[in-house]
Amino acid sequence: MPELRQDIITGEWVVIATERSKRPESFTARAEVGPDDRTNCPFCYGHEAMTPPEIMAYSEEERKPNTSGWKVRVVPNKFPAFSPEGVLKEFEYGIYRAMTGIGSHEVIIHSPDHLKDLDQLSVEQIDLVLSVYRERYLALSTVEEYKYILIIVNHGPRAGASLRHPHSQLFAIPMVPHLLETEISGAERYFREHGKCVYCQMVSFEMKERVRMVAENDRFVVLEPYASQSPFETWIIPKNHLSNFEEITDSDKRALTGILKGILKNIADNLGDPPYNYYLHTSPLHQRDLQHWHWHLEILPRLTIRAGFELGSRLIINVTTP
């Protein structure tokens, strides 16, 4: 019997229908890695001039900007979804409403290595990537027009990656996106009703149940959410209440590095290196120390395709039970 489970934060429902995992497929679809053409990779050493001028970089020694020798490099996205130029303004077009797409769309190149995915880098290198995340959050949070910063990873072409060389993308945007508004207002409602942070509640419930818990260390819990949207959806949640990722301490950052590497390696090893996305959900900018909101990182393996039912209803069908 299929079951509907309610997302405890957003209030939305998910269909858990394990019968559907038995479907025969007359089509096959696999992640396809195209020809590995490093000669045209804008993220490799020696090709720094192929990107727009860098925003920042970490490097071992003194180096001139936009030359090789860097360890992590941040550049503007050459094909941006948001642009820092221009003025933020809303306008009307007949019966409709619009606004200018002010923002910053940045690429964080994880390492000079063209092929090493995040889980294959050293913990020191991953720690540098997370340090860049924190540094860019803090730098961009001073821009008044920006209301939210979202950092994401697309792993594999079927997850939307258009370049092989592993990288994150940062979007600083002039609005709080719909999903975050929904999550945050859901968490606020939970706090009003129960007097507790819903993520703290979830962490303590799942640590007791140990059904959907995947891993833990001193500072973080890794779990599959009860109303998972896809097989093996995985969240990393800090054990202690903290609403803003960018306030993470160095020691928490190191703990996150370890657990992130472990869980991504687990996913790659046990699920055959599937495509996935991850995204960091922190507070909206200029909002700190929220009692009801708790930052976390969501990893979404792309093992199934969202089809007409999901797109036409926004009710997600998951073929496994988390």
Added chain:
Amino acid sequence: MPELRQDIITGEWVVIATERSKRPESFTARAEVGPDDRTNCPFCYGHEAMTPPEIMAYSEEERKPNTSGWKVRVVPNKFPAFSPEGVLKEFEYGIYRAMTGIGSHEVIIHSPDHLKDLDQLSVEQIDLVLSVYRERYLALSTVEEYKYILIIVNHGPRAGASLRHPHSQLFAIPMVPHLLETEISGAERYFREHGKCVYCQMVSFEMKERVRMVAENDRFVVLEPYASQSPFETWIIPKNHLSNFEEITDSDKRALTGILKGILKNIADNLGDPPYNYYLHTSPLHQRDLQHWHWHLEILPRLTIRAGFELGSRLIINVTTP
């Protein structure tokens, strides 16, 4: 300069970022049609025993159920996301909430032809398919537990189709799905504020502007919505206000048949037979003659992939301007 456009119905925003359409891709991904193995196709003549017993069929002459000779055939989905057996009940699991997945998940086989997509069928045959839609809506709307009926098509494996033989799927479900709730409450808010149906307003604005209008006939308008979620997203909207698809008259149904065939053929011919989904948005069950709600059919070509940004924010980036 990218632009953000607000969906006039849901209030959600879409990013129109044409720069991003120039991205080079080191990966390629194409719709892949697997080996055309009719010998195992459960939807072809002679294989009627491969499906669960049929719910209904249209046929030229007298025939025994579950034999060949049918023109359109409706069967339960063998791997259902919802099941008509059991009792609708909500329950709690620790801190979480769930309910049983009661419903009907049906497959409407468009014709005996294994390869003919909807746009390649005769208008008479398409009219039969739409008649089946209406008939199943009316039959299932008597079941008290069902709150919404969604009919969808998945065309191509990249749009989620798992079997080649063209078919629609019908889902009768025990709740109004999130997207419909959002659309309907948005339309209700628009009606309160403007005293008019938002779809009627859009039809008259777009017919005047003729910028996003794709086609029209006496009864229907075809347009690309101002805040389209993907390149070439297309809606078919009745010119006259009617909230329930299932009340469609025979003559409107014939007009819909013609315009649907035309627009699907257009999409196939001009965009290289891309994968697409379509879905019919009608009123929730047991709600009729809503002033603020207007049924329509949405067609979503799957030309781009929803990546980490879209999944992590629910803010959609569209690389073309509708």
